[in-house]
Amino acid sequence: MSQNKIPGSSGYALIGDKSYDFYKDPVHFCNSRIDSFGSRIFQARLLNKPTVFVCSVKGMKEMLCEKVNIFGASYTSSMCKLFGDVICFAHGEEAQLLRLSLMQLFNHKALETHRDYVNRVCTRNLKDLAQCREPVVIYEMFKRLATELVLGIFLNIDAEESAAFSKQITELSTQHWHGLISTPLNVKVSAWSSGFSQALEAKEKLLNIIDERLKSENEGFISKIKDVPFPESTSAAQHLLLFISALIPKALASLLTSFTIELAGSNKVQVRKRARENESYLDHVLLEVERLWPSFIGGRRVAKQDTTLCGYTVPKGTQVMFIAFAVHRDPEIFAEPDEFQPERWSGRNAGQETLLCCFGNGSRNCIGIGLNNLILKTAVGYLVNNYSWEMDPPTQSLHYKWLPVTRPCEDLKIKFTSCSYKNQCSPSTPDCPVHHQRSV
Numbered sequence: 001m002s003q004n005k006i007p008g009s010s011g012y013a014l015i016g017d018k019s020y021d022f023y024k025d026p027v028h029f030c031n032s033r034i035d036s037f038g039s040r041i042f043q044a045r046l047l048n049k050p051t052v053f054v055c056s057v058k059g060m061k062e063m064l065c066e067k068v069n070i071f072g073a074s075y076t077s078s079m080c081k082l083f084g085d086v087i088c089f090a091h092g093e094e095a096q097l098l099r100l101s102l103m104q105l106f107n108h109k110a111l112e113t114h115r116d117y118v119n120r121v122c123t124r125n126l127k128d129l130a131q132c133r134e135p136v137v138i139y140e141m142f143k144r145l146a147t148e149l150v151l152g153i154f155l156n157i158d159a160e161e162s163a164a165f166s167k168q169i170t171e172l173s174t175q176h177w178h179g180l181i182s183t184p185l186n187v188k189v190s191a192w193s194s195g196f197s198q199a200l201e202a203k204e205k206l207l208n209i210i211d212e213r214l215k216s217e218n219e220g221f222i223s224k225i226k227d228v229p230f231p232e233s234t235s236a237a238q239h240l241l242l243f244i245s246a247l248i249p250k251a252l253a254s255l256l257t258s259f260t261i262e263l264a265g266s267n268k269v270q271v272r273k274r275a276r277e278n279e280s281y282l283d284h285v286l287l288e289v290e291r292l293w294p295s296f297i298g299g300r301r302v303a304k305q306d307t308t309l310c311g312y313t314v315p316k317g318t319q320v321m322f323i324a325f326a327v328h329r330d331p332e333i334f335a336e337p338d339e340f341q342p343e344r345w346s347g348r349n350a351g352q353e354t355l356l357c358c359f360g361n362g363s364r365n366c367i368g369i370g371l372n373n374l375i376l377k378t379a380v381g382y383l384v385n386n387y388s389w390e391m392d393p394p395t396q397s398l399h400y401k402w403l404p405v406t407r408p409c410e411d412l413k414i415k416f417t418s419c420s421y422k423n424q425c426s427p428s429t430p431d432c433p434v435h436h437q438r439s440v
């Protein structure tokens, strides 16, 4: 084994902890260390544990692919309490078997059964954007859309027919999710209960609703998950609880927001036009959005034995974290890494999408990738085919925050203008591809 020490220091317990600095500004935290150590792998103390930060494509691949059996799942007991026995916390053979079973629900044939529904819901939610009197707060709008899709796909709940029920579940899953970011204390004093205990209550209520629906529904995803050969009778309900977690609509809304921002304004007329006319270019635009603005900061593992990473010694028990935005800006792989260049995916980086980790990587990557792509492509396809858009007001802060998902710190507002590209347009149509009118 190599004896190379990882640059940086894991400091003393408690006083050496750098969690505050990391969570306050993860980009500065990582970039300043990459610069001062001259290394895209370094160590620091996070959540009071020695942690290795992996910011290179090579390190991420080694951690998530070649050494997938050495770097195992690292989750807190509060996460396990909130979600139960689900795939994310499973190891080795058990995880492989679970994934194999679950993947049947997300294969190409299964996804095709959702296409019409996704189309219908995207159209209904996006068709009146140009009629809005006020500019649209896009993150909130996309989150509503994604929440409706998730509840419809996984629980067969129609948000139009059952608006109140849908609202109730959305509120419960938000309360459930807040448990993840609250202190894991299950405390109840008279009428006051801690965020964590409220989250556990929300979990029970959600599980009751899910159980009822498992009994009553005979079609769609919820009927198929009943046939999955899970190890426990409660596993189907627990996985549905995971799939309707509030984090998933947030992650989808994060990418849709970043897409809309990247393509906003009169200087992006040609990009929108190309994306409208050429499907593979639209794919490359989405890849570039995922590269620059991955929804999640990354993922954590723990070394189950003494090992190495990029030649550095990693002792057993060390936490290891891949940092998606930093991996995606590794200059070894991505030239001009901070530039939005969809063309790179048909040029220098053609065929290298497996070097991204927006949806994880390797055999424990996201099982929802196909569904995510269906949703993302349907939504952004609708936008480029029906609208031009710009920031309104034109100057707004583009300062991003990275937690819990990547998005602008302030609610970003966009003015959409109808542009029926498939029909006729007039010289006054903003961004019209025929008249090349610039929007103001």
Ligand code: HEM
Binding pocket: 087, 088, 089, 095, 099, 243, 248, 251, 252, 255, 295, 296, 298, 299, 300, 357, 358, 359, 360, 361, 363, 364, 365, 366, 367, 368, 369, 371, 372
């Ligand atoms: C934009 C939306 C989404 C993003 C950005 C995303 C991202 C990710 C990432 C980064 C991982 C790997 C985490 C790690 O390695 O530590 C992951 C795993 C996972 N994702 Fe997603 N995800 C999304 C949507 C979904 C959806 C819709 C589902 C629904 C089924 C889903 C289910 C899962 C599961 C079950 C895992 C764990 C897989 C395992 O442990 O083997 N995700 N996701």
